[in-house]
Amino acid sequence: MNETRVNLQHLLEDIRDSYTSPLEEIILTELVANALDSKATRVDFDVDVVNKFIRCTDNGNGMKRGAIKNYHNIAASTKTRGSGIGFAGVGAKLSLLIASQVITESKGGYGSHCATTWQLTGPYRAPWKFITFSDKINSPRGTSVAIHFADSQSHLLKIDFVRESILKHFYPLLNQKIMRDLLKYFYKKPIEFYVNGQPIAVPENSQDELLHWFSIRQGKARAPIGVGYLTKTQNPLNWLEKVLGKNDRLTSLRPGLYISTFGKVIKGGWEWLGILPKNNETLAGIVEIPALAEILTTNKNDFLSDATSLKKYYKYRKAIQEAVLPILESLGESREKSEVAPEKIIKPLNKTIDQALNNLVDDFPELESLMGSRAKRVLGKSDRKKSELELRSGENRQDQTNPDNGPESGKNEKNEVLPKGTGKSEAKNLVKARQTGIQIVLGEINDTPSQALGRIIDDTLTINIKHPAWQKAKTSGFQEYHILLTVAVILSEFLEMQKSPQEFINRFLASWAEQGKKAEGKLF
Numbered sequence: 001m002n003e004t005r006v007n008l009q010h011l012l013e014d015i016r017d018s019y020t021s022p023l024e025e026i027i028l029t030e031l032v033a034n035a036l037d038s039k040a041t042r043v044d045f046d047v048d049v050v051n052k053f054i055r056c057t058d059n060g061n062g063m064k065r066g067a068i069k070n071y072h073n074i075a076a077s078t079k080t081r082g083s084g085i086g087f088a089g090v091g092a093k094l095s096l097l098i099a100s101q102v103i104t105e106s107k108g109g110y111g112s113h114c115a116t117t118w119q120l121t122g123p124y125r126a127p128w129k130f131i132t133f134s135d136k137i138n139s140p141r142g143t144s145v146a147i148h149f150a151d152s153q154s155h156l157l158k159i160d161f162v163r164e165s166i167l168k169h170f171y172p173l174l175n176q177k178i179m180r181d182l183l184k185y186f187y188k189k190p191i192e193f194y195v196n197g198q199p200i201a202v203p204e205n206s207q208d209e210l211l212h213w214f215s216i217r218q219g220k221a222r223a224p225i226g227v228g229y230l231t232k233t234q235n236p237l238n239w240l241e242k243v244l245g246k247n248d249r250l251t252s253l254r255p256g257l258y259i260s261t262f263g264k265v266i267k268g269g270w271e272w273l274g275i276l277p278k279n280n281e282t283l284a285g286i287v288e289i290p291a292l293a294e295i296l297t298t299n300k301n302d303f304l305s306d307a308t309s310l311k312k313y314y315k316y317r318k319a320i321q322e323a324v325l326p327i328l329e330s331l332g333e334s335r336e337k338s339e340v341a342p343e344k345i346i347k348p349l350n351k352t353i354d355q356a357l358n359n360l361v362d363d364f365p366e367l368e369s370l371m372g373s374r375a376k377r378v379l380g381k382s383d384r385k386k387s388e389l390e391l392r393s394g395e396n397r398q399d400q401t402n403p404d405n406g407p408e409s410g411k412n413e414k415n416e417v418l419p420k421g422t423g424k425s426e427a428k429n430l431v432k433a434r435q436t437g438i439q440i441v442l443g444e445i446n447d448t449p450s451q452a453l454g455r456i457i458d459d460t461l462t463i464n465i466k467h468p469a470w471q472k473a474k475t476s477g478f479q480e481y482h483i484l485l486t487v488a489v490i491l492s493e494f495l496e497m498q499k500s501p502q503e504f505i506n507r508f509l510a511s512w513a514e515q516g517k518k519a520e521g522k523l524f
Contacts, residue, residue, distance in 0.1 A: 008126040012097055015090060019301050023094065024155040028162065029169045030091030031056040031145060032193075033264060033300065036173075038062070038143065041189040047159050047196055054156045055146040056091075059139035064108035068116060071104070072128050090299070095147045096120040098154060103146040107137050159195055166193050166200055167252050172288045173263035174252075176205045177213070182227050182288055183263055191263070202252045204231070212331065214323040216289060218315065225319070226289035230257070230327050233284045253284035257324070261292040266302065274457050275321060277333035287320055305497040307366040314369035314494070318458055346440055349480050353487055354437030356511035364504060366496050371438045371459050440483060454486045461487060484512060 019026045035043050038060030046055040063071060071092075095102055096118065105115040113135070118128035136144045147156065155161045172178045173191040193200040204211060216226035233251050256269040265286075270276045277283050295309040296302070303313050328334040361368050438461045445452050445464040454463045463486055464470060473482035488508045492501035 007124055008093075008096070009120060009123040012094055015299065016094055016097065018297075018299050021301075022155075023098065024161070025165050025169070027091050027095045027147070027156065028056075028165045029264070030094065032091075032166065032170060034091060035060050035143070036187075036191065036263070040142065040191075041187070042139075042192045042194070044194045045162050045196070047157055047162060049152055049157050052150070052152050052157065053146050053148040054162070055136065055144060057137060057142065057144040059137075059142040062108040062112075062137075062141040062143050063106040063114075064112040065114045067108065068104065068106055068114055072116070072118060072126075092118075092145045092147075095145075096126060098149070099147045100150045101148045103131070103148070104143065105133060105136055105146075106143040107139075107141045109141045163195050163200055166195075167202065168254075169265050170263055171202065171252060171258070171265060171286055172260050174200060174202045174205075175286070177208065177211075177229075178227060178263075178286070178288050182290070186262060186290060204251060212327050214327055216287065216316075216319050216323050218319045225291055225316075226287060228257075228285060228287035228320075228323070230283060230285035230324065230331070233282050251284050253286060255281050255284050257283075257285045257287065259287045259289070259292070259320075261288070261296065262290050263288070264300065266292070266296070266300075273317065273320060273324065274455060275324065275328070277328050277331075279333060283331075283333060285324075289316060289320075292316060307364075307496045310366035310494070310496055311369050314366070318369065321458055345479060345483075349483060350437070350440050352512060352515045353440070353484070355515045356508060357437060359511045359514075360504075360507060363507075364495060364499070367491055367494060370456055370491070370494055438487070440487065454490050456490055461490060484509070 016023055016026065021029070032043055035056070035058035038058065040058035040060035042059050044055075044057045046057070048054070092102055092104060097120065099119070101117055101119040103115065103117050105113070107113045113133050115131050115133040116128050117131050118126065120126045136146075149157065167174065170191075170193070172183060173187075174193070176190075179187070179190055211229040211231045213227070213229045215224045216228065217223060218225050231251055233253070233255050254268070257273055258265050258268040259272065260266060270280055292303070292313075295304045295312055297304055303309060325334060357367075357371065361371075438456070438459050440461050440463065442465050443462045444466050445455055445462060446466070451467050452464055453467055453469065454461055456462075463483055465474075470479070470482055473479050488505045491508070492504045495501060495504055
């Protein structure tokens with residue numbers, strides 16, 4: 001008899017609480033995820049209500065006797081970030097919280113096979129032992145996990161629940177086009193799912209004309225990094241189909257845009273994208289980007305929130321926005337374009353805000369991907385004073401010797417436009433300085449349940465002119481200050497988790513104030 005040497009129940013409850021899905025869904029998705037990580041191409045679920053158990057069997061690599069010992073240690077994991085979508089065999093381990101016993105059988109190749117039974121008998125005791133191998137695995141290698149229950153009330157004993165959970169969490173693996181165009185590079189064969197011998201399939205595979213496909217591209221080369229589609233959740237029939245008595249064509253996806261990596265759905269809805277279509281409750285879609293796996297959390301259930309990971313995530317989000325917006329426009333689902341504010345209000349304020357953000361972006365790099373980033377040619381700090389002196393003493397001489405290349409021309413030998421007052425001799429002192437900023441516009445935001453101060457999409461931040469605070473600020477003549485505070489509040493929502501939004505807002509306002517002093521006069 002063997003036992004784990006940790007407070008297993010406490011650890012399992014902590015892991016369970018780190019997910020947002022119900023426990024039964026977590027168990028199913030983790031069983032599948034670990035099967036896929038073991039190179040399985042087929043996963044079978046056998047639901048037996050009479051004998052009160054569900055069995056998940058895969059044809060993956062399986063485990064040898066030594067590996068299965070480690071399998072029963074909740075703290076053991078060979079997973080590395082970006083290498084898979086499962087988490088340390090936690091599906092079987094979490095099932096201990098609701099099961100009377102868990103029986104695991106595995107074929108590890110070269111004749112290796114073993115079986116164990118495991119149960120949670122108390123907070124500190126989870127004994128397991130080797131038992132006789134019953135050979136429930138039909139493939140040369142693979143693993144079978146059977147979860148037994150004391151009664152028949154568990155959702156895991158309902159066939160429809162199992163089928164819908166697989167569709168919900170692994171939809172991209174069942175969509176033929178996503179598999180054919182993208183996931184085939186990561187999975188050698190199409191992935192098959194069966195429940196009690198019946199294959200799980202999606203109706204969209206035969207209705208491709210109803211799907212509006214798009215590619216996710218990134219970088220200067222616009223290389224494809226993902227694929228996705230949008231469609232109506234319910235597509236009405238034409239007159240002929242109605243005459244023939246056919247039913248309306250429904251999609252497998254619920255309303256919302258879902259993002260997945262390696263075929264596992266991570267997030268759903270519209271809030272994560274920062275876009276909400278007019279009729280969002282009737283639109284569904286999926287986006288598959290395998291590269292996102294490198295910024296998944298340990299339990300592969302969300303994305304990391306450190307500065308480096310957030311920066312990558314926002315870049316991917318921006319690429320998805322660029323791909324989705326044209327589709328929404330073609331479907332008539334895009335919101336009205338924001339109205340650009342009067343030049344006299346926005347232009348000086350936008351410039352000062354950009355300068356303030358440039359002073360903070362090194363300390364808050366996660367915000368950089370939300371804002372436009374461009375290079376601007378300026379004099380290097382170490383050469384600026386020297387160059388200014390040379391310009392003053394050499395201006396007349398340059399005009400006389402080569403008027404075409406003098407400071408008045410504003411160009412160098414490559415015909416590049418230089419900063420005003422810079423001549424040919426100063427071109428070598430020019431360096432590229434990173435300039436980061438956002439575009440501020442005024443517009444109505446009507447697609448949120450509660451009134452929002454504003455919203456940022458790409459590098460455009462919209463100030464909601466329907467918000468009562470804006471109306472009050474406009475009446476009192478304090479529009480500029482309302483815009484400033486709105487920018488600070490909106491950007492503070494995208495900070496790395498451990499950073500303080502209050503500190504960012506304070507530093508942003510202080511940096512803005514310093515820019516106002518340098519302007520030697522009132523900003524507004």
